[in-house]
Amino acid sequence: TQQLISQVAGGGPEHDRKRRALGRLEGLGDREREVAVAVGRGASNADIAAELYLSVATVKAHVSRILTKLDLNNRVQIALLVHDAGLLNEE
Structure with missing residues (x-):
């Protein structure tokens, strides 16, 4: 019962x-x-660089960090x- 109440109230494993x-x-x-959100969307380093106005080398450095x-x-x-955090739904 407690588990059901937690899930209905917004709690639970998710x-x-x-x-x-x-x-x-x-x-x-x-x-x-x-950059992490863009990676979560499946964007390549080149796509991320173009989207965020960065060089590909800078994107690679961000991914490494x-x-x-x-x-x-x-x-x-x-x-x-990123998916688990729900950040892909914000766009």
């Missing part, structure tokens, strides 16, 4: 996953967050974290 993902992403700077800061291994993990 809410917890979103809260944890948002907490992890708090350590990113604004530009890093923008995101991976390091969040202790992730690849772009797919960035995308999953």
